Amino acid sequence: MELEKLSALFEQMTLEDKFGQMTQTTGEHFLEMPNKEELVETGPSMEDLGFNAENIYQIGSVLGVSSTAVINEIQRTYLKKSRLKIPLLFMHDAIHGYRTTFPIPLALASSFDRELVKDVAEAVAEEMRATGLHVNFSPMVDLSRDPRWGRVMEGFGEDSFLAGELGKSMIEGYQGSENGEILNDHVVACLKHFVAYGAPEAGKDYASVDMSEKEFYGFYARPYEIALSANPRFVMASFNSLNGEPVTASRYLMNDLLREKFGFDGLNISDWGAVGELKNHGVADSDKEAGDLAMSAGIDIEMLSNTFLTYGSKILEEKPELLEQIDLAVWKILCLKNELGLFEQPFASEESEKTVVRQEKFIQLARKSALESTVLLKNNQNILPVNRKDNLILIGPFAKTQDLLGNWACKGKETETISFEQGFKNQNCPIKAYETLDEVPDKELKYATQVIITIGEASNWSGEGHSSSDLEIADDQKELIRSLKGMGKKIIAIGLSGRPLALQSVIADLDALLWTWYLGNEMGNAVAQLVLGIERPAGRLPMSFPRVSAQVPIRYNELRSGRPANESTYSSRYQDIEIGPLFPFGFGLQYDEFSIDDVSLSKFEINQDDVIEIHVRISNHSQYDSKFTLNLFFEDPIARIVRPVRELLDFVKLDLKAKHSEDYSFKFTLADLSYADNKGTKVIENGPIHFYINDLSKARISCNVKLK
Structure with missing residues (x-):
């Protein structure tokens, strides 16, 4: 649709139409005889959710539908009864595959392979789009160090850099581009769950999170910051509270941090029922107040509750300044639907589903x-x-x-x-x-x-x-x-x-x-x-x-201690088990013999403007072609605040022919060695830096930071 026509359509919208576009529900409300195998259902009735025969045909999106036939039936019924004929967006959780199932994300993280993760995401996107789906609630980059938490399977593990990089690759695979454009046969990525959902107290899902600014900015916010550079068009707010403030109701987190500091310009969506759950958190005493808090925080689409559509007009009467934000959210929703071509072709091809999936x-x-x-x-x-x-x-x-x-x-x-x-x-x-x-x-x-x-x-x-x-x-x-x-x-x-x-x-x-x-x-x-x-x-x-x-919780990049773990009674250890994890981050054996040699550094004294290279030669001594992962770690031994014992700086997966050697160079800048201080500010200091390759016990080479 031409931009002028889209703008004219926007001008026809009432406030109720706008709040409808900002509302998402499941698909059974549009079907006379729901096919339970193809639907994720809400449980509550349409009336219990606050919908009626009129406003149900104002909503903007549906989640949990999973076949072309049912998606088309819902879209056809909706467009027949909708006043403005704005097509629905269809969204789903294809976490590790739609119909073809791939390894869970935690397993994919074991590959340490950006391109493989991107290829998997592209395949998932192609199957989803062929079925009529438009948005995937993935990737999840929540950093987690506690395996008691069940959702570690959906993420990429305990390292913030690895999680961010693989999340970035997955977004690029889903959307088909690096700039946020949604290419043909691709879907919109939804980065989740913003923010710090992976650190619930005692590993219990949905529990509160409490942490320092140093910990938050240095580790838990970092995967989102990295992944956002791939320009996902959606971000999902997390269920949890952070330092006593539910994320769904946090203007600071959803606007000041996500939009202003991290530069996100897409759509924020709540998680399932999270707006209504603000009452359970104890920060709202009614659905109206919950909707007010979420809307004021910057939530653009409310998933599986109905406070925007029910109370939006009353909220605006009290806070007319929110209208500009609401108009911007609705305009982004319309533009995304237009970019996906839904106004011209709102239906999916059943033949494509048969040939693609x-x-x-x-x-x-x-x-x-x-x-x-x-x-x-x-x-x-x-x-x-x-x-x-x-x-x-x-x-x-x-x-x-x-x-x-x-x-x-x-x-x-x-x-x-x-x-x-x-x-x-x-x-x-x-x-x-x-x-x-x-x-x-x-x-x-x-x-x-x-x-x-x-x-x-x-x-x-x-x-x-x-x-x-x-x-x-x-x-x-x-x-x-x-x-x-x-x-x-x-x-x-x-x-x-x-x-x-x-x-x-x-x-x-x-x-x-x-x-x-x-x-x-x-x-x-x-x-x-x-x-x-x-x-x-x-x-x-x-x-x-x-x-x-x-x-647990346990991690390889633990902070230094004044009494580091050793055989002494008075050191940071448990007295009844051996020191350290059974198998640490980055551990993995191979059938074949490899060696890492000729490690060299391009400069031993680095400053603000330098691009540094660490060169290595990796050799496959076996008679088999194989793959080998190089993990580059670093240690900052002297700093103003306590630093981790090791940190992942970069990684690469190499294909090595039998009896063959290959050279590889890691490249980085001084900014990559920075850390977050107690106020969350990134800091770079003078002093030595030690580098480790795969083996965390022995430094391979060192340099000295010297700021001008």
Whole structure:
């Protein structure tokens, strides 16, 4: 639609029309016979939500609908009864795939591969757009150091730089550009949850967050700041309160920080029911006051509550100064719908859905991403990879199941998911699978050369609302390990979960451990290829694994202590466990031998204007082509305030041919070495900087900062 016509349409809008565009609900209200398989329903009736036969046809967007046929039916019904005929926007949570399911984001973070994450996001966008969806509530870049929180599976782990960079890649993949333009066959990205949602008290979902400005600006706000450089068109406000102020009602966070400091110019949307929940927070005593607080804070679209449409006119009577903000929000909504071409073509093509969804290229990408998202944590005497001719047995609760997608799987189907058993069969490996040890015939067990077991947590044990106090694997899994160990068997474990688990009680009895998270539809094929050596594991941990549950929260970049952990009684440690995590951030073994050599620095004294290069040579000494991750860390040993022991500065995933070496140079500036002080101000100081590559225990090279 031409801009003049769009402007004329805007001029026809009443206040109720505008507040309707700022309101979002689910789709069943527009259907005579709702198809529950294709809808996420609200639960409350249309009347309970404050809608009626007229204002329901003023709303601007719908969430949770997931097929072309139902989307078109809703759009057709809506446009038939809507006065202004402004098409609906359709939004969904395709966190790690729409129909083709990819690894959960925490698993993708194990790849340390920006381009892979971008490719996955593009594939998700293509399937979504072909189905008639326009906005994806993803990526989630909430920094989390506490695996008790169920939603760690949706994010990229414990490092703010890694989370921000991969979030940025995902936004670019969804939208198809780096400048915020939405290309054909792509969708609008919604960055979430702003802000600090990943640090709830005791790891309990929706709990309050309380932290210093140094911690907030130095770590928890940083992933959003980085990801916002990719220009997502939506940002979702978080459920939580921060330092006593609910984010949904915070003018400071949603406007002063997000818009003015971080430069966001898109649309703010509340999370599900969060505006009404301001009453539960105790900052509003009515729906009207809740709507007033959210609107005044800068929320542009209210999800799954109806305070704007119900009370917006009354709020404006009391605060007429909000009209300019409301007009701007509505104009942005109309412009986005126009950019997506909805005024000319509001309906999706059912033929496109049939030809695009579950394309072979998406399935192949799902397998590739699954391979790169797997982390080898233990491999005694190089027991992996195994020989397919050996007598192998596969045992455990996940050996035969297709329930391997993890939470938030959108329209992913278990029937299209490859089980571990089937994955080995697809590689012509004559393995037999059993769920329990009791099912295994004595003769088979006697002659088994290796036993592969599956351990971890079921897919419905992580995700939103699934916080856990106990991070240990189940007792029956421990008993399986003890029994096999007592028989003298070599045990290869395949671990799957949506969070790091506490494995100290079993790790000594395992000869090998391959951690797979939830890898999507191609999980069984990918794991079989890795176990058999057809492919080579190259993932690294994006979150530290604690030894025991009580050790969390835990992170690799902890602040220095005046009495750092050591064997002394009077040091910063627990007296009843070993120092440090069981497996730290960035840890990951490989089948093949690599070396890092010829580390050099372009300048040993750096100032404000310099671009610094650290050069390394990485060599693959094996006879196999493989991938290798380089993580560059730095240490600022002397500063005015306490600094982390290590920090991630950059990372890269390299493809290395067999018996081949490759040179690589990291580039950075002095600003990349800055930190947030106690007032949240970025600071750069004179003094030494030490650099580490992969190994956090030994500095490879150092320089000196000298400001002019």
